[in-house]
Amino acid sequence: MTKSQSPQQVLRSRERYEDIRRVTVIGGIIDLLLGVIKITVGKLAFSQALVADGVHSLSDLATDFMVIWAAKHASRGPDEHHPYGHQRIETVATIVLGLMLSAVAIGIAYDALEDLWRHERISVPGAWALVVAVLSVISKEWVYHYTIRVAERLQSEMLRSNAWHSRTDAISSVIVIIGVAGAMIGWVYLDAIAAVAVAIMILYIAIGMVRNGILELIDTGVEPERLQTMNTVIRNTEGVIDAHDVRTRLMGANIYLDGHVLVDPKVSVSEGHRIGEAVRHRLKQEFDGISDITIHIDSEDDESYQLSDKLPLRNELKEKFLDQLADIPQAHEIRRIIFHYLNGRIHAEFWLPLLSFESLDQAEQVAAEIRHRLSQDDHVAKVDVLFN
Numbered sequence: 001m002t003k004s005q006s007p008q009q010v011l012r013s014r015e016r017y018e019d020i021r022r023v024t025v026i027g028g029i030i031d032l033l034l035g036v037i038k039i040t041v042g043k044l045a046f047s048q049a050l051v052a053d054g055v056h057s058l059s060d061l062a063t064d065f066m067v068i069w070a071a072k073h074a075s076r077g078p079d080e081h082h083p084y085g086h087q088r089i090e091t092v093a094t095i096v097l098g099l100m101l102s103a104v105a106i107g108i109a110y111d112a113l114e115d116l117w118r119h120e121r122i123s124v125p126g127a128w129a130l131v132v133a134v135l136s137v138i139s140k141e142w143v144y145h146y147t148i149r150v151a152e153r154l155q156s157e158m159l160r161s162n163a164w165h166s167r168t169d170a171i172s173s174v175i176v177i178i179g180v181a182g183a184m185i186g187w188v189y190l191d192a193i194a195a196v197a198v199a200i201m202i203l204y205i206a207i208g209m210v211r212n213g214i215l216e217l218i219d220t221g222v223e224p225e226r227l228q229t230m231n232t233v234i235r236n237t238e239g240v241i242d243a244h245d246v247r248t249r250l251m252g253a254n255i256y257l258d259g260h261v262l263v264d265p266k267v268s269v270s271e272g273h274r275i276g277e278a279v280r281h282r283l284k285q286e287f288d289g290i291s292d293i294t295i296h297i298d299s300e301d302d303e304s305y306q307l308s309d310k311l312p313l314r315n316e317l318k319e320k321f322l323d324q325l326a327d328i329p330q331a332h333e334i335r336r337i338i339f340h341y342l343n344g345r346i347h348a349e350f351w352l353p354l355l356s357f358e359s360l361d362q363a364e365q366v367a368a369e370i371r372h373r374l375s376q377d378d379h380v381a382k383v384d385v386l387f388n
Helices: 006-044 047-073 088-118 127-154 157-184 190-219 224-235 269-286 314-324 329-333 359-373
Strands: 242-251 254-262 290-296 336-341 345-352 378-386
Touching: 006 047, 006 127, 006 157, 047 088, 047 127, 047 157, 088 157, 088 190, 127 157, 157 190, 190 345, 190 359, 224 242, 224 254, 224 269, 254 269, 254 329, 314 336, 314 345, 314 359, 345 359, 359 378
Parallel strands: 254 290, 345 378
Antiparallel strands: 242 254, 336 345
């Protein structure tokens, strides 16, 4: 059985994809222009750091395409083979983005270190390299702020990673400015050193992206402080006595939560279900990003008490008890039997019509006999006989 999406969920998924695509396309156009300009000017102005920065910008363009592709497929709803949807595509894309950035960083560092190791004469960069680097800082910082605002609103780790990809480009351009300026005033190797610094910074960001993606793939939950707040909200819901085994896991922008809620053991099944629905409603009201909530209603604290999973089920118990009461004429008039499975034993309620008895004394005598007979069973903790 697959999970279906409501019309509101479908609309939110579509709007989410459109928002991600719009911000990413704008960033991609800027990445393309900057990448071409940096590499061209870097070659003409003899700036190794600016060329490295241009490669970084083009790697941003490649990741922009990946973000759009991942967002499109991650927005698809559940199907027969993916009952929880396709949000993990965003997670995988985040890891791939990080690995691509790592490769770019290693390549940049290798080329720059090779020149430094061989002590080759590095040409002094021209002034245009400085102008382009300043232009890059301004434009990429704008892209970062634009993208991060959308990422925070959508709670998209993938888009947040892409925003930081843009910021690394801006920061690396600052390093390029330092390297080019230093080389122009006589520190000729500073440009190559700046290229290495850019590579190290890119690698640091990339490792963080890969790490966060892997943590999500292995079902890492929300931070402990937020989980504690969720537990408090659950326990403060009317009808809830306690809660335990509350767990979360992240899937793309969504949080999946499950937990056990302890209620009064004598409430009806429908009331227990209603309490569970109240817990779900409060959690979704208090916390953004919770997509799916599974609440297990407990009639007893199964962390502390003996479980009842070895006790016989209703039909077996009913047949057994009625056989034991077969010689009591009024027992054939039993209208309702309720079993409570508590602390590894059974609490039984038998409902009899009062009109079946000639007097109240007879009713009490029969009730006492029923309690006496059934209480001999090791599975039985308590027997109540009620009249209506």
